[in-house]
Amino acid sequence: MEDIELLSKVKAGDRDAFNSLFLKYYPLLADFYRFLGAGTDDGEDAIADVFLDLWLKRDRLQVHTSIKSYVYGAVKNRIYTLNGKNQKMQVLPEEYASEQPISNQLHPDEILFRKERRVMIQRFVDELPEQGKLIFMMHWQHQLEHQEIAEILNISPNTVKTHIYRAINYCRKRLLLLNNQQ
Amino acid sequence: MAYMDEHHYLLIIGYLEGKITEEETQYLLQKVQTDKEFSDAFEDIAEIWSARKAIPNNNLRANDALNRINKKIDELGAIPDQSAKRHSNTIILKLRPLLAIAASVLLLVCSFWFYNNRLNNNSAGSLAFTENRTTPGQKKKISLPDGTVVTLNASSNLRVTGNFGDEKREVYLEGEAFFDVKRNPEKPFIVHTGKVATQVLGTHFNVSAYANDANITVSLVQGKVQVDMNNDLSKRIILDPGKQMTYSKTDGQARVTDFTTEDITGWKENKLVFNYDSWTDAAKKLSRWYGIPVQLQDSTLLRCKLKGTFENIPLTKVLGQIKMVSDISWKMQGNTMIISGKCN
Numbered sequence: 001m002e003d004i005e006l007l008s009k010v011k012a013g014d015r016d017a018f019n020s021l022f023l024k025y026y027p028l029l030a031d032f033y034r035f036l037g038a039g040t041d042d043g044e045d046a047i048a049d050v051f052l053d054l055w056l057k058r059d060r061l062q063v064h065t066s067i068k069s070y071v072y073g074a075v076k077n078r079i080y081t082l083n084g085k086n087q088k089m090q091v092l093p094e095e096y097a098s099e100q101p102i103s104n105q106l107h108p109d110e111i112l113f114r115k116e117r118r119v120m121i122q123r124f125v126d127e128l129p130e131q132g133k134l135i136f137m138m139h140w141q142h143q144l145e146h147q148e149i150a151e152i153l154n155i156s157p158n159t160v161k162t163h164i165y166r167a168i169n170y171c172r173k174r175l176l177l178l179n180n181q182q
Numbered sequence: 183m184a185y186m187d188e189h190h191y192l193l194i195i196g197y198l199e200g201k202i203t204e205e206e207t208q209y210l211l212q213k214v215q216t217d218k219e220f221s222d223a224f225e226d227i228a229e230i231w232s233a234r235k236a237i238p239n240n241n242l243r244a245n246d247a248l249n250r251i252n253k254k255i256d257e258l259g260a261i262p263d264q265s266a267k268r269h270s271n272t273i274i275l276k277l278r279p280l281l282a283i284a285a286s287v288l289l290l291v292c293s294f295w296f297y298n299n300r301l302n303n304n305s306a307g308s309l310a311f312t313e314n315r316t317t318p319g320q321k322k323k324i325s326l327p328d329g330t331v332v333t334l335n336a337s338s339n340l341r342v343t344g345n346f347g348d349e350k351r352e353v354y355l356e357g358e359a360f361f362d363v364k365r366n367p368e369k370p371f372i373v374h375t376g377k378v379a380t381q382v383l384g385t386h387f388n389v390s391a392y393a394n395d396a397n398i399t400v401s402l403v404q405g406k407v408q409v410d411m412n413n414d415l416s417k418r419i420i421l422d423p424g425k426q427m428t429y430s431k432t433d434g435q436a437r438v439t440d441f442t443t444e445d446i447t448g449w450k451e452n453k454l455v456f457n458y459d460s461w462t463d464a465a466k467k468l469s470r471w472y473g474i475p476v477q478l479q480d481s482t483l484l485r486c487k488l489k490g491t492f493e494n495i496p497l498t499k500v501l502g503q504i505k506m507v508s509d510i511s512w513k514m515q516g517n518t519m520i521i522s523g524k525c526n
Contacts, residue, residue, distance in 0.1 A: 026244040121233035165188040
């Protein structure tokens, strides 16, 4: 069932629709709180709170872009509040991300696994600066649209695009180094 | 490595995610073939894109978490501070946890069955096929392990590879089927029909490829599909919704035309549709639909075309209705229906 249909059923008080919505987004949100840096207890609490809230306030619920960006945004807000972070994401100066130094040295274990390019690429993404990584993961792994990411993180869609662009450039640079060493 | 601009990067990603328009796709394919820098970037990004991890799906934990929330909701609902109307609500709500438990047990049973089934399939060897056949007059709905639903028209055969879903999702079709493919950008879904391969990420489309028909037709209802012929990349066609590709088996040429969804997918709703079909094609359709051989006696009939929709009625009634507009007659000879007449 499409989200929009589920949402209207939830608004009408359909518990089964609510359960389906939860089961659909739970795995995604469980992955999401982990890369927001929350531990299991905080993360699970955040998800439970968001859905409990969603059910209790279902009559008054306002969804702007999609239910997907609504639940992601709500989980993020709870975790940021918990960690005392500013609700609005700090955006780094323009030149920061692309000027990250890249290490040419591969660790011995990396050399062992360098054929495993898949694993290497996942590691490159891990090396991205915090915000770039978060935005890239949201797009790359969670398949959120630019607009949805912008709404969840309270930033402009153009900033989202720039971060994705930089993340890919970074991964390509690292891939190139990998190729040259082989 | 030279840096390309943001727009081109996002275009490549859009392509990989199946989210760009036909024009953008054409532009991109053109650029891949002519611009070395661009095609390098394309390769890199495709590799980066395919390296993403699948998000783990822990059913047990999800159900646990859901049960806890449902318990909380029920507790909140049970607070006796409201009117009698609320009272009747709480009774219903109190019954819910039982249902939730029943549902999670069912889920568990299903996943166990599914897991088991997969194991069995795998042990049968990855080259094995699962065959799904329909007899003349029969239709069948097939659910594939990835959530894709295939509706198989009469006299058709769908073979599913034993390693379906491992890396790609590949099926082999003879006859006609409507595909409702579950979206998964990491595992393309490919329908093989003779020399034509139709590849999609997730969408609705119809493929008609009967061995005794002159054409193979791919009609796209929603999304985007990529059609390859004879493995020749230069002939690749990307279809937009509402377009269909007709590949002629005789001359190997393909052409793209518009179509009306009803004309193509009517068969799913038990509607027998002729869309300016020649009598030759119509006879084949009738024969598949009603499960008896149909022959044409007069060559003059071959010059006419038929247009019309028949909803769930017997063969003789269909012919009766055609007779009202066209001068035809018919008789049974043994088990074969013989149609004769001429165009009006």
